[in-house]
Amino acid sequence: MEYTTEERACIEMSREQNTEARKKMATAFVDGRWREILAAATNDVPLDTFITNMNSMNIFCVTRFSKTYPLSLLNLEVPPVNLYCRGNVELFRKPCVAMVGTRDCTRYGTEVAAKFAREFVNNGLVVVSGLAEGIDAASHLGAFPSGKVVVLPDDTILNTIAVLGNGINYYYPKSNTALQNAIAKHGLLVSEYPPNTPSERYNFPFRNRIVAALSKAVVIVEADLKSGTMITRDWALDLGIDVFAVPGMITSYASRGTNAIIREAACTICTSVEDVLETFAIYMKDKGQENTVRQITLEEQGIIAAMKSDEVHFDELCETMGLHPKKLTTLLTKMEISGLIKKLPGNFFACAI
Amino acid sequence: MIAKVKSFGVAGIDGYMVDVEVDIIRGLPKYLLVGQPDASARESRERVESAIRNSGFSFPSSKIVVNLAPAGTRKEGSLYDLPIAIGIMLCEGEVSDAEKAAEFAFIGELGLDGEIRPVPGVLPILIAAREMGIKKVIVPAGNAKEAQYIHGVTVFVADNLRDVVTAINGTATGLRPVDKKTYDDAKAAVKHSLDLKFVRGQFVAKRALEIAAAGGHNILLIGPPGSGKTMLAKCFPTILPDLTFAESIEASKIHSIAGTLDMTSGIIAARPFRTPHHTASRAALAGGGQHSRPGEISLAHHGVLFLDEMPEYSRSCLEMLRQPLEDNCITVARAQATVEYPAAFTLIASMNPCPCGNYGSRVQKCTCTTSAIAKYLARLSGPLMDRIDMHIEVDNVTYDDLSGARLSESSTDVKSRVDAARGRQLARFDGTNTFSNAKMGEEDLKRSCVLCPSSERVLRDAFDKLSLSARAYSRILKVARTIADLEGEADITPDHIAEAVGYRGLDRKYKV
Numbered sequence: 001m002e003y004t005t006e007e008r009a010c011i012e013m014s015r016e017q018n019t020e021a022r023k024k025m026a027t028a029f030v031d032g033r034w035r036e037i038l039a040a041a042t043n044d045v046p047l048d049t050f051i052t053n054m055n056s057m058n059i060f061c062v063t064r065f066s067k068t069y070p071l072s073l074l075n076l077e078v079p080p081v082n083l084y085c086r087g088n089v090e091l092f093r094k095p096c097v098a099m100v101g102t103r104d105c106t107r108y109g110t111e112v113a114a115k116f117a118r119e120f121v122n123n124g125l126v127v128v129s130g131l132a133e134g135i136d137a138a139s140h141l142g143a144f145p146s147g148k149v150v151v152l153p154d155d156t157i158l159n160t161i162a163v164l165g166n167g168i169n170y171y172y173p174k175s176n177t178a179l180q181n182a183i184a185k186h187g188l189l190v191s192e193y194p195p196n197t198p199s200e201r202y203n204f205p206f207r208n209r210i211v212a213a214l215s216k217a218v219v220i221v222e223a224d225l226k227s228g229t230m231i232t233r234d235w236a237l238d239l240g241i242d243v244f245a246v247p248g249m250i251t252s253y254a255s256r257g258t259n260a261i262i263r264e265a266a267c268t269i270c271t272s273v274e275d276v277l278e279t280f281a282i283y284m285k286d287k288g289q290e291n292t293v294r295q296i297t298l299e300e301q302g303i304i305a306a307m308k309s310d311e312v313h314f315d316e317l318c319e320t321m322g323l324h325p326k327k328l329t330t331l332l333t334k335m336e337i338s339g340l341i342k343k344l345p346g347n348f349f350a351c352a353i
Numbered sequence: 354m355i356a357k358v359k360s361f362g363v364a365g366i367d368g369y370m371v372d373v374e375v376d377i378i379r380g381l382p383k384y385l386l387v388g389q390p391d392a393s394a395r396e397s398r399e400r401v402e403s404a405i406r407n408s409g410f411s412f413p414s415s416k417i418v419v420n421l422a423p424a425g426t427r428k429e430g431s432l433y434d435l436p437i438a439i440g441i442m443l444c445e446g447e448v449s450d451a452e453k454a455a456e457f458a459f460i461g462e463l464g465l466d467g468e469i470r471p472v473p474g475v476l477p478i479l480i481a482a483r484e485m486g487i488k489k490v491i492v493p494a495g496n497a498k499e500a501q502y503i504h505g506v507t508v509f510v511a512d513n514l515r516d517v518v519t520a521i522n523g524t525a526t527g528l529r530p531v532d533k534k535t536y537d538d539a540k541a542a543v544k545h546s547l548d549l550k551f552v553r554g555q556f557v558a559k560r561a562l563e564i565a566a567a568g569g570h571n572i573l574l575i576g577p578p579g580s581g582k583t584m585l586a587k588c589f590p591t592i593l594p595d596l597t598f599a600e601s602i603e604a605s606k607i608h609s610i611a612g613t614l615d616m617t618s619g620i621i622a623a624r625p626f627r628t629p630h631h632t633a634s635r636a637a638l639a640g641g642g643q644h645s646r647p648g649e650i651s652l653a654h655h656g657v658l659f660l661d662e663m664p665e666y667s668r669s670c671l672e673m674l675r676q677p678l679e680d681n682c683i684t685v686a687r688a689q690a691t692v693e694y695p696a697a698f699t700l701i702a703s704m705n706p707c708p709c710g711n712y713g714s715r716v717q718k719c720t721c722t723t724s725a726i727a728k729y730l731a732r733l734s735g736p737l738m739d740r741i742d743m744h745i746e747v748d749n750v751t752y753d754d755l756s757g758a759r760l761s762e763s764s765t766d767v768k769s770r771v772d773a774a775r776g777r778q779l780a781r782f783d784g785t786n787t788f789s790n791a792k793m794g795e796e797d798l799k800r801s802c803v804l805c806p807s808s809e810r811v812l813r814d815a816f817d818k819l820s821l822s823a824r825a826y827s828r829i830l831k832v833a834r835t836i837a838d839l840e841g842e843a844d845i846t847p848d849h850i851a852e853a854v855g856y857r858g859l860d861r862k863y864k865v
Contacts, residue, residue: 173724345712346713347713
């Protein structure tokens with residue numbers, strides 16, 4: 001890939017480590033003296049070598065002067081001069097919704113995140129998140145057709161953007177390696193840090209501003225009181241972006257943050273994707289389509305009633321329903337296949353969200 | 354003068370005849386033992402000499418050559434002490450009736466005072482003796498119980514060398530014939546200290562054990578520490594079908610060779626339940642070693658091998674199980690010999706759901722990361738998991754308030770259903786080498802597990818919706834077949850398939 005002089009200047013700025021040189025570059029940038037910026041660079045690796053290396057790693061740069069640069073980022077106080085990207089840059093043009101939340105999430109959180117993400121994607125939105133564990137990963141996964149990382153045809157486009165706090169060629173957290181690779185291939189990976197930047201904890205809150213600025217709405221699924229998610233919300237409020245929060249149980253630690261901001265009226269309460277889609281002026285047509293799979297039998301109704309919203313243990317169901325274990329296993333498996341319920345670790349069952 | 358005495362050796366799990374030839378040649382006193390004896394057989398010299406002298410007989414001071422024929426096979430153990438001593442005394446004339454001596458085969462280790470001590474491997478030896486048409490065998494008194502169940506051969510026991518010699522010479526009757534017993538006597542003596550009715554709750558696990566017992570399926574119990582996995586596993590033998598006499602003999606032979614046969618009963622009448630610790634070496638599990646000895650998996654032949662905390666076993670131990678699980682036997686090849694031991698066992702394994710043990714528990718919080726759990730589960734390789742038909746989760750949630758509502762079934766009740774289901778399987782596989790659903794090959798599977806369209810649909814939906822792995826396919830069919838057998842139904846219905854799918858917990862996405 002070739003870059004113009006302005007673009008090269010931006011790349012040089014984004015990878016400069018020396019504070020003195022950065023200051024000099026910043027003043028030169030305001031006046032548009034690109035050559036001066038290039039001359040001030042102190043990096044050991046020459047820019048041309050750096051670009052060749054990036055090309056070999058399939059990483060490309062979207063600078064402030066690129067056609068594809070998302071204009072919404074300019075609303076930021078400190079817009080990134082350059083974004084290192086890998087994947088499908090076209091996704092920047094589509095309407096984006098940010099989905100953020102805690103890493104230490106509950107089953108409720110992951111399921112809501114995955115469901116919301118799936119429905120956003122089905123409505124043509126792009127899900128932006130930070131590729132952390134927990135809610136972030138669940139949101140990205142929701143953008144996959146089957147809800148999990150599988151091998152997809154090469155030309156598949158996944159509507160999801162992951163904004164990283166480290167170099168694109170780094171995998172952090174390691175548990176999301178497969179997910180990160182799949183997003184690089186079918187979605188879009190973005191980072192304002194040059195390749196080979198290791199994960200530093202102070203970089204992550206700062207990248208949240210990009211997550212917010214790329215999107216037209218921010219949905220918080222689960223968050224504790226003091227968390228990176230709350231930082232994202234602050235960025236969003238500063239930018240005037242709509243913030244939505246999914247309420248949770250008052251006893252749940254993972255929902256303390258979301259419940260608090262709902263109480264403070266610092267966001268919009270969000271109980272279904274429609275609430276968010278209105279922001280994008282999208283209105284869902286067929287609502288009941290998903291659930292009309294088949295008739296539910298009386299026994300199945302009984303089980304669903306016994307579950308209420310809670311997780312129920314197999315033995316307990318056995319007792320309350322008065323069913324033989326073999327009959328109950330059969331019934332539960334069939335209901336699971338129909339998507340009515342979900343089997344949880346430890347022989348627990350719950351209604352599907 | 355050359356004397357020939359009949360004795361026996363053990364190769365693998367079968368006995369074979371050994372001719373003990375003794376020759377006394379004029380020359381400097383010397384003792385030569387040939388015919389590939391191992392260390393304990395070679396040491397016989399010291400025991401034999403002392404035993405003969407201390408029994409009041411004379412020991413020749415000439416060159417003694419002892420040959421254990423066939424000379425090409427390796428002889429292990431101390432059981433040749435007695436035949437060697439008899440051979441030497443035949444040469445010396447201490448045993449005067451050579452013809453009478455030739456009627457017997459001799460087995461036994463000698464003490465320095467002439468006492469005859471028990472040796473391992475008597476059971477397979479007696480079976481071999483019967484097959485070779487040998488009518489009378491003298492065995493150590495300590496092995497008398499093993500001899501009880503082998504009909505068609507008269508077994509005598511003697512306490513010491515002097516009794517044997519005087520009996521052959523006809524001066525006294527120091528030999529006692531062993532009373533025969535029937536296998537039913539042995540079976541009647543079997544008592545289980547555990548019973549399924551003592552297990553509270555755990556409905557799924559109990560039902561799964563019933564299916565596993567009926568079809569011989571391998572099963573994995575997953576649960577936090579203290580959830581009763583071990584208790585459930587230990588109850589498993591109480592619901593297994595009775596050991597048939599043929600099976601019992603096979604199992605007893607192995608235990609006889611290994612020296613683990615219970616000397617009070619003399620035969621294995623209840624299905625063996627082996628629980629090797631996870632520090633066990635590969636040789637301890639598979640068998641072999643310098644003195645070829647059956648391993649734990651062979652000792653579990655026709656019974657249960659229980660691997661508690663399965664991921665803690667070394668990788669090489671676990672991978673070693675793959676071939677016996679498929680072939681029902683293990684071939685141990687060593688530089689000196691290659692032995693095949695039978696190993697048709699049902700595997701029960703238990704494990705924690707994660708390194709801290711609390712994943713999925715509502716009592717204690719799990720502190721493991723996703724990758725730690727994935728790593729823990731990855732310790733069990735795919736091909737090994739492929740051979741385990743059912744994964745059952747057990748948990749430590751107690752429902753004391755509910756426990757009164759339903760009385761648990763006793764093992765006897767469950768066992769009667771298991772027996773009926775086994776009977777149906779035996780009838781179906783009559784004339785083949787298959788004895789249970791779990792051991793069905795591709796051919797049997799095609800023949801016995803025909804699915805109707807609606808069953809087919811349930812199975813296909815399960816694969817699509819629950820993202821089961823492809824290797825689960827034949828496992829589900831086999832388990833469904835057993836469930837149908839338990840119900841006494843000829844065809845597999847959609848309900849059977851659905852239940853079988855319910856026992857494939859680990860195939861599904863495990864982490865919330």
